Amino acid sequence: MILTELLRSGEARLRDAGVEDAWLEAEVLLRHALGLSREVLLARLREPLPPRAQETFEALLRRRLAREPTPYIVGHWEFYGLDLACTPAALIPRPETELLVEYALEWVKGQGSRVRALRIVDVGTGNGAIAVALAVHLPDVRIVGIDVSRPALALARRNAEAHGVADRVAFVQGALLMPLRGRCELIVANLPYVPTQTYRGLVPEIREHEPEQALHAGRRGTALIEELLAQAPRHLRPGGLLLAEHAWNQGKRLREAAHASFPDADIETKRDLARIERMLVVETSAE
Ligand SMILES: C[S@@+](CC[C@H](N)C(=O)[O-])C[C@H]1O[C@@H](n2cnc3c(N)ncnc32)[C@H](O)[C@@H]1O
Structure with a gap:
């Protein structure tokens, strides 16, 4: 043969x-x-x-x-052109999340001289995909990656070390923005957003192998992102940006929640390549 x-x-x-x-x-x-x-x-x-x-x-x-997912079998997978370690400790990064990375990179690059002092927070960092991709492409910024899962954070640290950015990315354990000291210019979040009913019907590759804590977020799926939006005004500086990935039918609800937290901000929903509503964008007004 x-x-x-x-x-x-x-x-x-x-x-x-x-x-x-x-x-x-x-x-x-x-x-x-x-x-x-x-x-x-x-x-x-x-x-x-x-x-x-x-x-x-x-x-x-x-x-x-x-039904074990291939990235867990081979132990790594590509995200935003980077080879990242993947284990069942964390979600396998999805291609649609690259939209968030792309948008964040463009925004940061448009900040001119402010870029050097920028502080970015990646909430629900998982295997560190977003934080590491941003750190690799933005050599001047400092990033904090937050997650409730200690095993996920250990994997994220491994990925930051493998890509030579561990000195600029700090990983801390905690819920949403609770562990964050001080303020930041950019909050990026790919938090769990799968509603209970949808979660029950997911394919075995996801439901039986990826951490439920990385996917499932209550009856509507928006609870964690809404809570993030409630906490964010205390941490996001004027002229800052918040990006949150979400499901196709959560845009309206999240825009309303964003408006309640940031009444003066520019708020919109970005669609992905399949033209599906995919990401909440909140840009706060400068002082
Ligand atoms: C959808 S995964 C995203 C992982 C990674 N950011 C990515 O895009 O591939 C969501 C992550 O949020 C974490 N998480 C769940 N609840 C959280 C909370 N209350 N605070 C912080 N992180 C949370 C999970 O442990 C999981 O790693």
């Missing part, structure tokens, strides 16, 4: 089990089994199987067929 045949058989089994992107997932698992980069695997597809390749790939495939 040659490698391409092994890859094709893996793809077929994943596809039959209802896995989307079966080819990509089979390829990621095979690369992990062989310890090869994408380029090297593609160049060797017509070569015979190395010793034990079939058994190692089979073991990974079985885990995937049992």
Whole structure:
């Protein structure tokens, strides 16, 4: 048997089990089994199987067929062009969250000389995806990543160290903005926003493997973001920005909550690439 045949058989089994992107997932698992980069695997597809390749790939495939997410099986995943460690201690970062990173980067870069003194807070930092991506792209800013989960924070620290930004990102344990001392210019948050009913119907990859604490947020799903909006006026400086990712049907409610906390702010909802309402944007007026 040659490698391409092994890859094709893996793809077929994943596809039959209802896995989307079966080819990509089979390829990621095979690369992990062989310890090869994408380029090297593609160049060797017509070569015979190395010793034990079939058994190692089979073991990974079985885990995937049992609905374990691929990023947890291989232990890492890409977010905003960065390779980040992923374990069941924290949510697997989603591509839609890149919208928040992009918006934050653009806003910070538009701050001119103020950039050097900027302080950013990432609430519900998880594996540190947003905090690390911002720190890598903004070499002058300081960032605080907050999370209730100690195991998630340990993973976030590992990611900050791996990307050389641990000296500018502090990770602290606590609920929402409670551990924050002083004020900041930018609050970014991808907090849990899945309502109870939706949570119960999620696919097993999510419901049985990712931490419930990272996803589920009460009956409506907006409780934590609303609480963040209630706390934020004490911490966000004038001329500051708050960004919060949310679900497709939460925009209106969150705009109303934002207006109650920040009556003079510019408040809007940004849509993602699929044109779905995805992110609350609150820009407070300068003093
Ligand atoms: C949706 S995950 C997002 C993780 C990461 N920021 C990302 O975008 O991939 C939400 C995170 O919020 C954390 N969390 C849940 N409740 C929290 C609270 N009350 N205060 C702070 N963090 C909280 C969870 O532990 C989880 O790591």
